[in-house]
Amino acid sequence: MPQPTGVVIRMGDNVPVDGIWEPLTITRGKVLGLIPVGATLSENAGCFNYLVQGTRAPRMTGPFNESRGYAEDIDVSWCLLWKDDRYTDGLIPDEFEYFVTAPGAAPYIEPDPAIPAVRAGEVCPATGHWQATGHPEHQVHVVKGAVMPDLVIKDWSGAGKVHYVEWALLRQDKEGR
Template sequence: MEADNLSRVYAILSTYNKGLDELRKGYRFVWRIGQPLFDAKRESEVMLTNFYRHPAYWERGMQMEPYPPRIEALNRLMLASRYQGDQSPLEIDYSFSHLGTCWPNPGNLLNPSVYNYGFHELPYPVFPPLLPEVPVGTDVFIQSGQPVPVDRIWEPVKIRQDRLLGIIPLGGKEVANNGCFNYLVSGTQAPRIAEYNEAASRVEQVDKHWRLLWKDDRYKDGVIPDESEYFHTPDVVAQKPQKANDLALEVRTGEVCPVSGLWAAKGYEVLPVLLTVGTVMPNLMVPDNFSEQRVHWVTWHLVKPD
């Protein structure tokens, strides 16, 4: 690991704690550009893409090969705090024409395949069995580039009104959904949204009307609500062993060994290995078609607890 990473880690943690203290007071400006939680999020992304720059595993900000077990154990600790959508409240710099809203469509949140990043997978959110109806939209509208008056969830909409001779408005306005809901922070500029221009065969940032939907009163009483139930899937909870002799237990290379005992690599005819609780599950050296030893990440299952 690079020694310079340590100072970056401490700086991120310090900035995060500062932002959390401000958020606890109800100050959502911490997500604006140059403010603590904005900086903590962006710096942690830099840390994530430059975590282990050994040329055998990393190139140009991308992980190319599975990390060694001890490096992967640290990587997993860092990934444990990351979720799909955690950039949602960050301010969008409206001065850049190529930057648009975080969520132009719901697919990046609801499609399970986008949670897979090749060498790691983020947990899919847990949705309640019954979801409340979307509230009736308010009469508060803003346009891209205008200041956001309140911290809320906003809906991009298309506004249509019949006009006499194309000039004089007739009757009431017709409002229809025109994109994915987004969380907008007070004081920021309402963002554009990405749309595909078929005539030009390219994605463009388009100005939109935004309508106020959900009210958000969290944090104002000095309490950070516990919302962890939305980030832990039932499958993950079910995998936690209740007893040391749970022979159905399985873990992957790079994860922490939960039970001391003999572990066998699933799908490989190799002798089981004796591992101690708390150690990192190893990878496996397996010969390829040319009899060269190659590193494989494998699933280990417990065959005999110690």
Template sequence: MNRESSFDEHMQKKVFWLLQRLTSYSLWVRKRDAWKIFADAYENAVKTWPASQSEQMPADNLPTIYNILSLYNEGLQALRTGDRSVWRSDGALNIAVSQYYGVASFLYPNADYWERGVQQAPYPAKVEALNQLMRASEFHGDAAPLESQRRESAFIGGPGFLLNPRSYQYGFHTLAYPIFPEVLPEIPEAKDVLVRSGQTVPVSGIWEPVHVERDRILGLIPHGSARIESAGCFNYFVNGTAAPKIIGRYIEATERFERVGVHWRLLWEDRRYKDGIVPNESEYFIQPKSPLSQPDEDVGPINAYDVCPISGWWEAVGHSQSSRHISAGELMPDLSVRDAKGEMVSHLVAWRLSRPD
């Protein structure tokens, strides 16, 4: 199958793995456990922070905070048996995430730091400590399986949403970038299951948007076998939800991106936990490795958004005059190149070590 050139095999494997990670029982357990720590710390702050200090946490948040914890427990009990309706609009985990963003928006509604649900300045140290505990329950992209009645197009519009480190950086906080296993799982052969945008998704799993074309007799009547070509990035859908459209080209007249109807083809049916067994999912939470020793020869190529193994000067393959210093443990960058129109465009490149420190 010919997938779009900007979504190469290496990126496909990463997106596929990330979607499995974001919908794993173990990740949602971690969300719940982190929320429990935050809930206890928030209640303690409400009860013990002296009234004389300027920093005060709204006690009105407490009922919602503990309701979210209850929703996590309810949802995890169902997910452990393979019930993914917990991510439907009326499901426990969907409601928990929705209420989470309400708490996050009103965590510290002090006019010096906050306006209309948006943080405007760095929080005071004590408040920021609570904020960090709260954000520990959030994983970038964890809304991937959630049903939304307001969403007009697929949640993941392109691989950069999950793979670009800048996507993990928000106004005043940054979410942890995942560490990938050394060997990523292969992309399975697509199943003979297709649904069109607007139709009901028959099984939970990872789906790929595709264009389906048939040969035409005299250019009018479709006939013969279909040609199927990729139309974009993988997404995770829960059975019973409506297959979405994808984002197309930008329409200057409306100053909006068009929404394009497509077919979605099943890549992988999610049957995890239906037997009541949670397998070892520790690969989803790999800890950073210590920097490698310096090499005796050139290292590379290392793809953009992979972890830099060696501190030194690196050069983008196929791009002269691109040498830059990158430290071990940092993520390899993309490269901005001026196109034919003179505009700077980001390219996902591979890097080769030219001179170690």
């Protein structure tokens, strides 16, 4: 966990940099319940968020209040934990090295362009990470010799529908060559 950078903004403020931000509730001690004095106390108010420079820091909504019939906003500040400066030079780096690999898993290499896309139900020609053509959010790891899977996508009602898709190799395991 990175140490906070010291950059803190309030909800509704302009976000100064891209990065990972932590929502905090900040309280100060008070004299007679009115005048803020002493040290501040900050406490995590929810899930970390990736905030984009130039947008407004979001508000946080608390739990739903049954008696009032709505959820109230939580007064939060946002603390920058990690400044994202990966794209400042205009280039998009290969970020596959950042992904966590399971212990003992084979490292990935670029796929062999000679390995064609395969359809669901066909035998997998190479061990690696495959993506459903036309569905970039659906990726699977398949071992050479296994049958390529169908793709089940939930429709508006939540029912899963089977799609007979074509799979393209994204990354191939080293030992799969």
